[in-house]
Amino acid sequence: MTILVVGANGQIGRQFCQLAQDAAVPFRAMVRSTEQQAWFRERGMDSVLADLEGDLDHAFDGCDQVLFTAGSGPRTGPDKTLLIDLHGAMRVADLAKSKGLSRYIMVSALRADDPLRAPEKLRPYMAAKKAADDYLKNRGVPYVILKPGRLTDDPATGRVATSVKEAGDNVVSRANVAAALLYLVRTPSLVNREFALLDGTRTPEEALF
Incomplete structure (x- = not known):
């Protein structure tokens, strides 16, 4: 049940x-890069060098699931948003399909459903996320799409919600996202589902079913 973690060096990726x-x-x-790889090697974690904008196929060897938690980041422009958050996610979906992976777990965003309602500077990112989600849902790969709200660096509580109404706010800690992803990875029966994710009062087991 080896899962390929795309975007492993990100803040959620490392915690996961x-x-x-x-x-x-x-x-x-x-x-x-080898510089990024050092953190994982120091901890005895299996890692592979690959690039969403370059050679990628070999990274999937021996894996049966993929987790996409990559992002272009706030310091890049719309060009990288297109290449990483949209085209990169689509390339991963194509490879997951061609290699017969059992699931693609996508970390998306809460506002991806309606990009024009997001703050103006985030609209290109949300539009890319929506297009990537739609592509995945129509690619024929079993999937789970997790849509976190506004991310914080608060510590994990192990308690989440799946709507703003339930949560009372639109925030979720990266630590709680990582914990929810671990639950999803370990629950292979969950397929073709989408979940909003916010800080709340329920365990992932209670909220994501």
Whole structure:
């Protein structure tokens, strides 16, 4: 049940990898450079060099699921948003399909459903996320799409919600996202589902079903 973690060097990606290692869940961290790879090697984590804008196929060898938590980041422009958040996610979906992977778990965004309602500077990112989600849903790959709200660096509570009405706010800690992803990875019966994710009062087991 090895899962390829695309975007492993990101803030959510690293936290997920640490949780997966602690839980003895097999994974492979995909990173772009040897400098990024050092963090994973120091912790005895399996990693592979690959690039969403370049050679990618080999990273999937021996994996049966993929987790996409990559992002172009706030310091880049719309060009990288298109290449990473949209085209990169689509390339991963194509490879997941061609290699017969059992699931593609996508980290999307809460406002991706309606990009024009997002703050103006975030609209290109939300539009890319919506297009990538729609592509995945129509690609024929079993999927789970997780849509976190506004991300914080608060510590994990292990308690989440699946709507703004339930949560009373639109925020979720990266640590709670990582914990929810670990639950999803370990629950292969969940397929072709979408979930909003916010800080709340329920465990992932209670909220994501």
